[in-house]
Amino acid sequence: MAVFSNSRWRAAAIVHRMDILLTGATGKVGSRLARRLAKAGHAVRAMVRDTNRAGGLAGPGIVLVEGDLMRPGTLDTAVRGVDAVVHCAAFFRGATPGQAHAINHQGTRHLAEAARKAGVGRFVFTSTGLVYGPNGGAVASEDDACAPVDAYPLSKLAAERMLLAIEGLDVRILRLPFVYGDGDPHIGEVVPLMRAFPPAQRMSIAHHADVAQAVSRLLAAPAPAHRIYNVTDDEAPDLAALFAAVGQPPPDGSDPERARAFAAVLDGRRLCDDLGFRPLYPRLADAVAAGQA
DSSP states (O other): OOOOOHHHHHHHHOOSOOEEEEESTTSHHHHHHHHHHHHTTOEEEEEESOGGGOGGGOBTTEEEEEOBTTBGGGHHHHHTTOSEEEEOOOOOTTOOHHHHIIIIIIHHHHHHHHHHHHTOSEEEEEEEGGGGOOOTTOEEOTTSOOOOOSHHHHHHHHHHHHHHTOTTOOEEEEEEOEEEBTTBTHHHHHTTTTTTSOTTOBOOEEEHHHHHHHHHHHHHOOOOSSEEEEOOOSOOOBHHHHHHTTTOOOOOOSOHHHHGGGOOEEOOHHHHHHHOOOOSSOSHHHHHHTTOO
């Protein structure tokens, strides 16, 4: 299967230059997204809690601005004058239910309210495919019922529903799968966590380049607002293949019950049909062959 060029993506996905506030810019997804948005010609305002500790993020097309999701008074300046907000900040692994709710739900509410008051044109929220919950490995589409079991997806689903209920704010939601590539050690990091999962269990994935492409398409699309999209590669590899990509033996399958929470496979057709998305790396094997896994 063909791997599309970055120039083809930029030509298709970018309509005009935007001033964008990006949260989570020091994280795995946000840091790579910031660089790609800036390279595509956007002016990126990366929100961090302490600019003195994030100086390495600044660069051509990227400026730092201080803001804290849990201090609403700091957000008005951060959102002032931007065309769009891309909200990637989240408390993920290791979060207690209270921490996940505070950052991922209440913090998102604070940011959305500031954006609405400032008249921001678009608000892109990166959520997670884990909101579907255990479904036995069935393919999950955006209109399917959600029944997450862990604190992180529970808080993300609550944030989604809150955002979609806000009037006067153009919200677009992107549900991410497992994200990899671009020098991110993510695959290697989850090997110990998934060592007991069934080796044949499939998992949706997306390369960082394709997450950036999807975000750019949501930013560029004139409509529709208040719509949810899954983003995923064309092929959901099994865990044995995922482990093999970093030279690890397959998982041993000793704890299939814990693995159930990660068993959903995402249906990415809506993003393709509505917005013309095509993965730059359709399969994990394509990224491995290109040295980009």
